[in-house]
Amino acid sequence: MSTTTSTMAPHKPDTTRTPRVQQSTFSAEQLISAIPGAVRKLNPRQMWRNPVMFIVEVGAAFTTVLAVAEPFLGGPASSGGSTVPGSFTWGIAVWLWLTVLFANLAESVAEGRGKAQAESLRKTRTSTMAHKVTGYSFTGDPAATTTPVQESSSAELQLGDVVVVTAGDLIPGDGDIIWGIASVDESAITGESAPVVRESGGDRSAVTGGTRVLSDRIVVKITSKPGETFVDRMIGLVEGASRQKTPNEIALNILLASLTIIFVIVTLTLNPIASYSAATVSLPVLVALLVCLIPTTIGALLSAIGIAGMDRLVQHNVLAMSGRAVEAAGDVTTLLLDKTGTITYGNRRASEFVCVDGVSADELIRTAALSSLADPTPEGKSVVDLAGVKGIHVGEFAVGDIIPFTAQTRMSGLDQPDGIQIRKGAGSAVIAWIEENGRVASSVLADLDEHVERIAKSGGTPLVVAVKSATGEGRILGVVHLKDIVKEGLKERFAEMRAMGIRTVMITGDNPLTAKAIAAEAGVDDYLAEATPEDKLALIRREQQGGNLVAMTGDGTNDAPALAQADVGVAMNTGTSAAKEAGNMVDLDSDPSKLIDIVRIGKQLLITRGALTTFSIANDIAKYFAIIPAMFMGVFPGLAVLNIMGLNSPSSAVLSAIIFNAVVIVFLIPLALRGVKYRPLSASKILSRNLLVYGVGGVIAPFIGIKLIDLVVGLIPGF
Amino acid sequence: MDVFFAVLQVATLALILTLLYRPLGDYMARIYTSSKDLKAERGFYRVIGVDSRVEQTWQSYLRGVLAFSVVGLLFVYLLQRIQAVLPYSLGLPAVPEGLSFNTAASFVANTNWQSYSPDVTMGYTVQIAGLAVQNFVSAAVGIAIAIALVRGFTRRESTTIGNFWVDLTRGILRLLLPLSMVGAVVLLVGGVIQNFNGFTEITTLSGGLQNLPGGPVASQEVIKNLGTNGGGFFNANASHPFENPNAWTSLFQNVLMLMIPFSLPRTFGRMVGNHKQGYAILAVMGTIFVASLTFLTLFELNGAGTAPELAGGAMEGKEQRFGIFASTLFGSTSTLTSTGAVNSMHDSYTSLGGMMPMLNMMLGEVAPGGVGSGLYGMLVLAIIAVFVGGLLVGRTPEYLGKKIGPKEIKLASLYILVTPTIVLLGTALSFAIPAVRADVESTSIWNPGIHGLSEVLYAFTSAANNNGSAFAGLTANTPWFNTALGVAMLLGRFIPIVLVLALAGSLAAQDKVPATAGTLPTHRPQFVGLLIGVTIIITALTYFPVLALGPLAEGLQ
Numbered sequence A: 001m002s003t004t005t006s007t008m009a010p011h012k013p014d015t016t017r018t019p020r021v022q023q024s025t026f027s028a029e030q031l032i033s034a035i036p037g038a039v040r041k042l043n044p045r046q047m048w049r050n051p052v053m054f055i056v057e058v059g060a061a062f063t064t065v066l067a068v069a070e071p072f073l074g075g076p077a078s079s080g081g082s083t084v085p086g087s088f089t090w091g092i093a094v095w096l097w098l099t100v101l102f103a104n105l106a107e108s109v110a111e112g113r114g115k116a117q118a119e120s121l122r123k124t125r126t127s128t129m130a131h132k133v134t135g136y137s138f139t140g141d142p143a144a145t146t147t148p149v150q151e152s153s154s155a156e157l158q159l160g161d162v163v164v165v166t167a168g169d170l171i172p173g174d175g176d177i178i179w180g181i182a183s184v185d186e187s188a189i190t191g192e193s194a195p196v197v198r199e200s201g202g203d204r205s206a207v208t209g210g211t212r213v214l215s216d217r218i219v220v221k222i223t224s225k226p227g228e229t230f231v232d233r234m235i236g237l238v239e240g241a242s243r244q245k246t247p248n249e250i251a252l253n254i255l256l257a258s259l260t261i262i263f264v265i266v267t268l269t270l271n272p273i274a275s276y277s278a279a280t281v282s283l284p285v286l287v288a289l290l291v292c293l294i295p296t297t298i299g300a301l302l303s304a305i306g307i308a309g310m311d312r313l314v315q316h317n318v319l320a321m322s323g324r325a326v327e328a329a330g331d332v333t334t335l336l337l338d339k340t341g342t343i344t345y346g347n348r349r350a351s352e353f354v355c356v357d358g359v360s361a362d363e364l365i366r367t368a369a370l371s372s373l374a375d376p377t378p379e380g381k382s383v384v385d386l387a388g389v390k391g392i393h394v395g396e397f398a399v400g401d402i403i404p405f406t407a408q409t410r411m412s413g414l415d416q417p418d419g420i421q422i423r424k425g426a427g428s429a430v431i432a433w434i435e436e437n438g439r440v441a442s443s444v445l446a447d448l449d450e451h452v453e454r455i456a457k458s459g460g461t462p463l464v465v466a467v468k469s470a471t472g473e474g475r476i477l478g479v480v481h482l483k484d485i486v487k488e489g490l491k492e493r494f495a496e497m498r499a500m501g502i503r504t505v506m507i508t509g510d511n512p513l514t515a516k517a518i519a520a521e522a523g524v525d526d527y528l529a530e531a532t533p534e535d536k537l538a539l540i541r542r543e544q545q546g547g548n549l550v551a552m553t554g555d556g557t558n559d560a561p562a563l564a565q566a567d568v569g570v571a572m573n574t575g576t577s578a579a580k581e582a583g584n585m586v587d588l589d590s591d592p593s594k595l596i597d598i599v600r601i602g603k604q605l606l607i608t609r610g611a612l613t614t615f616s617i618a619n620d621i622a623k624y625f626a627i628i629p630a631m632f633m634g635v636f637p638g639l640a641v642l643n644i645m646g647l648n649s650p651s652s653a654v655l656s657a658i659i660f661n662a663v664v665i666v667f668l669i670p671l672a673l674r675g676v677k678y679r680p681l682s683a684s685k686i687l688s689r690n691l692l693v694y695g696v697g698g699v700i701a702p703f704i705g706i707k708l709i710d711l712v713v714g715l716i717p718g719f
Numbered sequence B: 001m002d003v004f005f006a007v008l009q010v011a012t013l014a015l016i017l018t019l020l021y022r023p024l025g026d027y028m029a030r031i032y033t034s035s036k037d038l039k040a041e042r043g044f045y046r047v048i049g050v051d052s053r054v055e056q057t058w059q060s061y062l063r064g065v066l067a068f069s070v071v072g073l074l075f076v077y078l079l080q081r082i083q084a085v086l087p088y089s090l091g092l093p094a095v096p097e098g099l100s101f102n103t104a105a106s107f108v109a110n111t112n113w114q115s116y117s118p119d120v121t122m123g124y125t126v127q128i129a130g131l132a133v134q135n136f137v138s139a140a141v142g143i144a145i146a147i148a149l150v151r152g153f154t155r156r157e158s159t160t161i162g163n164f165w166v167d168l169t170r171g172i173l174r175l176l177l178p179l180s181m182v183g184a185v186v187l188l189v190g191g192v193i194q195n196f197n198g199f200t201e202i203t204t205l206s207g208g209l210q211n212l213p214g215g216p217v218a219s220q221e222v223i224k225n226l227g228t229n230g231g232g233f234f235n236a237n238a239s240h241p242f243e244n245p246n247a248w249t250s251l252f253q254n255v256l257m258l259m260i261p262f263s264l265p266r267t268f269g270r271m272v273g274n275h276k277q278g279y280a281i282l283a284v285m286g287t288i289f290v291a292s293l294t295f296l297t298l299f300e301l302n303g304a305g306t307a308p309e310l311a312g313g314a315m316e317g318k319e320q321r322f323g324i325f326a327s328t329l330f331g332s333t334s335t336l337t338s339t340g341a342v343n344s345m346h347d348s349y350t351s352l353g354g355m356m357p358m359l360n361m362m363l364g365e366v367a368p369g370g371v372g373s374g375l376y377g378m379l380v381l382a383i384i385a386v387f388v389g390g391l392l393v394g395r396t397p398e399y400l401g402k403k404i405g406p407k408e409i410k411l412a413s414l415y416i417l418v419t420p421t422i423v424l425l426g427t428a429l430s431f432a433i434p435a436v437r438a439d440v441e442s443t444s445i446w447n448p449g450i451h452g453l454s455e456v457l458y459a460f461t462s463a464a465n466n467n468g469s470a471f472a473g474l475t476a477n478t479p480w481f482n483t484a485l486g487v488a489m490l491l492g493r494f495i496p497i498v499l500v501l502a503l504a505g506s507l508a509a510q511d512k513v514p515a516t517a518g519t520l521p522t523h524r525p526q527f528v529g530l531l532i533g534v535t536i537i538i539t540a541l542t543y544f545p546v547l548a549l550g551p552l553a554e555g556l557q
Helices: A028-038 A051-075 A088-125 A232-237 A247-276 A284-291 A296-315 A322-330 A339-343 A361-372 A378-389 A427-435 A442-458 A490-499 A510-524 A533-545 A557-565 A578-581 A595-633 A635-643 A649-674 A684-713 B003-031 B039-048 B058-081 B097-108 B124-154 B166-188 B217-226 B247-272 B275-301 B307-312 B323-336 B349-360 B373-393 B405-430 B434-444 B451-466 B481-507 B525-547 B549-554
Strands: A127-135 A150-151 A164-166 A175-179 A181-185 A195-197 A217-222 A317-318 A334-338 A347-354 A402-403 A411-415 A421-425 A461-468 A474-483 A503-507 A526-528 A550-553 A568-572 A585-587 B199-203 B209-213
Touching: A028 A088, A051 A284, A051 A296, A051 B199, A088 A232, A088 A284, A088 A296, A181 B039, A195 A284, A217 A503, A217 B039, A232 A585, A232 B217, A247 A296, A247 A322, A247 A595, A247 B405, A247 B434, A247 B451, A284 A595, A284 A649, A296 A317, A296 A322, A296 A595, A317 A322, A317 A595, A322 A568, A322 A578, A334 A568, A334 A595, A339 A421, A339 A503, A339 A510, A347 A378, A361 A378, A361 A411, A361 A421, A361 A461, A361 A474, A361 A503, A361 A510, A361 B124, A378 A474, A402 A510, A402 A635, A402 B525, A411 A427, A411 B124, A421 A427, A421 B166, A421 B549, A427 A474, A442 A461, A442 A474, A442 A510, A442 B097, A461 B525, A474 A550, A490 A526, A490 A595, A490 B323, A503 A510, A503 A533, A510 A526, A533 A557, A533 B405, A550 A557, A550 A595, A557 A578, A557 B199, A568 A578, A578 A595, A595 A635, A595 A649, A595 A684, A595 B373, A595 B525, A635 B549, A649 A684, A684 B058, A684 B373, B003 B247, B003 B275, B003 B323, B039 B166, B058 B097, B058 B481, B097 B124, B097 B247, B097 B349, B097 B481, B124 B166, B124 B247, B124 B373, B124 B481, B166 B217, B166 B247, B247 B323, B247 B373, B275 B323, B275 B349, B323 B349, B349 B451, B349 B525, B373 B405, B373 B481, B373 B525, B405 B434, B405 B451, B405 B481, B405 B525, B434 B451, B434 B481, B451 B525, B451 B549, B525 B549
Parallel strands: A334 A503, A334 A550, A503 A526, A550 A568, A568 A585
Antiparallel strands: A127 A150, A127 A164, A164 A217, A175 A217, A181 A195, A317 A585, A347 A474, A402 A411, A411 A421, A421 A461, A461 A474, B199 B209
16 A cells, blocks of 8 residues: 555556466467476486475386396296286386376476466566666766766666666666656566556656666666566566475475375385285386375376466466465465455545535535546546536636645645635535634534535545635535445455455555445455554554464555565555565556455465375275285185276286376376366365365276276287 | 164263263363362472473473383383292292383383283282383373373463373373272172282182182273273283173273273363364264274174074184173274273184274274374374365365464374384284294294284284284294384384374464364364274275285185
8 A cells, every 4th residue: 555646547457458378278289398398307306306206207217127127037927926918017117107207297388388478578688788877876967867878788787776768778677766757668577568657756666677668768776686687586486497385385295205105115015914925916016006006196296286376376467476475375364455446446436415504506516616627636527527417517627726635734626816715625624724714603514514424424535615705704515425436246255255264354544434334335344444554564463463364465665564564465566666575476467456366376276286185095095996906816816806896807907007097197287287166165165075076086086097998908918 | 692782782881981071071171281289299299309380392291201101111121020039929930031021111102912921920019010000100191192282282382281290190190090999899899800819729610620810900900991001910801701700891891991082082172172173083083983893793793604603693702701792892992992902802803803903903093092192193183184174175274273384294294104114014024034934934823824914914003003902813922023012012102102292392382373264174074074084094095905915815715
């Protein structure tokens, strides 16, 4: 939130924005172009980072060696009393390699999507010529018109350098405008073609390297080190290079690792124990058992899920500075929403004229409209518009001295040439103005209070209108009712939030009465009225002490402490560099209502991980029913009862399980990239649904899949 | 088989446990949260130099547990080694080194595996001063650990988790001793003996001579069950008429085994301030218990073969005075708690029936498990279930307001890793080391083949999970088994304790997150189902292959 109000027309998002990346999830082309990357990732040094898949790779290499050596050792060893066909070991080896490859493919595809974005960003980073001002002095020559300018490569710019950028130039680096005003084309970063205005001072002084100045001339102080610019960071993020594992991802990795260790122990101890029953299992079958049991499905897709989650944010034009922030977004329990722009349309409109007793509607409307003629704000314009609707036209131009609104007087108005003064503004200010020349009748005051109270209670802003004649005799005419228009559909969205366990708090500079009424109309859970940045910071601290995780948006420099304190701080791209520095996300569209999407994406990321973990572990049940009877049926024919799928032969059962294990990864890549469907429901309902789909589904699906694969494998001679 | 009688027994048991749930659970919560010390306690604290009002960090608490247990281990070991010179030793010699170690480890670890025949190995002094004392204190240690973990959930940003010495003392003085006194009287009334008579020579009906052992049995028997210890006074354990004379003493012993483990969820619910959380844990324990009992009973009723069909069920290894149902009930209770007492021979169960006690232990002794250890084992599984469930609802998982992050998951994962590793490695090593295998095959296994394999698997499962029951066909008093099982019992008891206390410390240090509609509710049937699923799937996936080589291979022939 910003306390300085900009007079510039607000930057309008969603007008001509071209989506950065097509929303399509997954295509054959993407798959093919990802293959080289997937093969490169087979390098054990890279695989080591993913212990589950590393074990599969070791198993694949080991089985390949066995397959090569077998012909010299007298053919494949029988396993658990069953003979195996000659091609069995090769079959296992090939499918194990494919399993690893499919896992790498998932990661490659996810990264590939980021690479395309990174490519377009890199183009903006190409070295440009900067006009560096040597010996800049803000007091002596703020516009740097006489100070010498030196040509320098943008790559050599250091923190604190000052450059001059004129129309048509690319801005050489991230910085703050210290002098001048310019329209800037930021489409390279935001994808929006409409230019935005940047000016020195205030909250719109930040410029990004690689964007182009379209008009005017500005002096910019560089605020980033070479190689650490906004664009550099963006490239790192979308490419996944600077992706760090998030706490939940680490915890999940630990759980998966421990499950893997259990299954390694199960496998290693199996043959010594089986040897007592003379039912030892051949090494390829043992490797197959291990690979089927360890959670390869989630192991293969885990990193793709993380990359895709960041990518989804980028598609929403939000840049998260860390994966941790995305995850925290899913955990948010308190959402601080700025009233203006998020809950309401930003500008209040006149909705009615209310006269005090003894004043004609005509006079009030005419006076109010006259005083608003010079008022360039949307509020002022709406007064004139409403007057027009009521049939009163006052012309186009104000005649007389325009008295602008200031925070001190809290009034604006017009001093007409005939000496008549018109004022409209906050009730107390206007009354004080009148009373400079004598008291106002108490009956008028009572009447006025009644109207003001009513309007304020309904959430509107009462604007008291008064005139003073040339002799100084003042009269109060009435009140203009300015109304905040609450965006449609918000009530439902906030109800959804409540169902998800998220409390919404509206932040506004309005008085408590107005705030309360708008809060009720919008359906938020709570509000903070007459909020200063300090109040906001205090509120965040209070919420956090109660164990809540807080998300907020902000753009001004004075929002920076609150943005830094919040667990999820989304800075608007139009905001200052201080705000962008303090937040852990930047919304390129500068749309505060994006916060709700960010929460959804955070949750979706976690759910996708949970769903695939559940699915992966549930799969093991069916795999056991395929492999266990296959392993020991030769020695204990009774175990055939466990072959409930009626698989063709022990060899085909084992191979089918391995094939299923590999193929399921490919089938789940789209899900991993797209994320599972998320509906805003209570935790209880979401759990029931996901347990049913991924838990029960995960138990049943492999029974069907393995059986179908076995029907095909059974056709191979020997199986 | 009288179905009516079976249902009546279970109904009686359920009724008694239900009546005990609230008062006993609340009483236990009061014991461990009260700020007042009894006079006797104050005196004791002065002697050992403990300030009862000073709480300990988890590390300090753990040091207390380990130091106390090491001293106990050495004491029981030495007592056996000098038995020859001790009074009331019935003239028995010193216990050999290996067996002394195994027994000391076994009783300190609340396992009470017995590689020996007690009637002819341990004199009264060792039984009372060594073994019976450990029956009390090892049980009290277990409850203390569980309470420390529960405190972890209740505290906010705290560095301490209670005082071990206070928890230990109160557990013994306020809980186990009073209950044991009442229980012993009931057993005496039921016909359990209590004397210092040594051996009595009698002439049997057929004219032969028989030495009948006597001893302070009732006082041992009650804490053996109440503390889920299980080490019998006699070799035949609770199938011996002097330990367990009739059907109703058998039922009463079931009550003794189950009352504390099944009431601890109430204590948990009371301490965390939400009884529904306690009911959820109770529901998980109860459901698994009933399901397991049902399967075992069905397997035994449908025993195949001529003899079982004539007898109306598999009666081998069961006492006529108990019948099938009282035997399967006792067997289930004893292996689902970490007691390990037997009133029938599990080795003689049908092949699939014999798998059930094994599976019960493989679950990790959590339904309801040993005193204390059952609750903390179940809470660790709940943490795993909450983690998976939490991810599924899209929030950083939290249980009772505590975030389940990398550290908690690391500790919980290691916990579930410990016992399977010990069981599988121990069993595998018994067959993988050639010299050991030769010894195991020639000396220990009396039933070669699949059943012999099951016996070894059972032994390690029992030891690592601190149960202590045996598949009786195995001679375990050999250097290999005494050592390996002794080590398995110690590791299976104390590694989890280290992890649980670390977990308690980590949870206590956290602030609490308020519950919202977005929080996974952990008191609903949905979560109960999830937790049951997690418990069973983890067990099934780990042990399916070895079970397929043992009881399944035997049962599906």
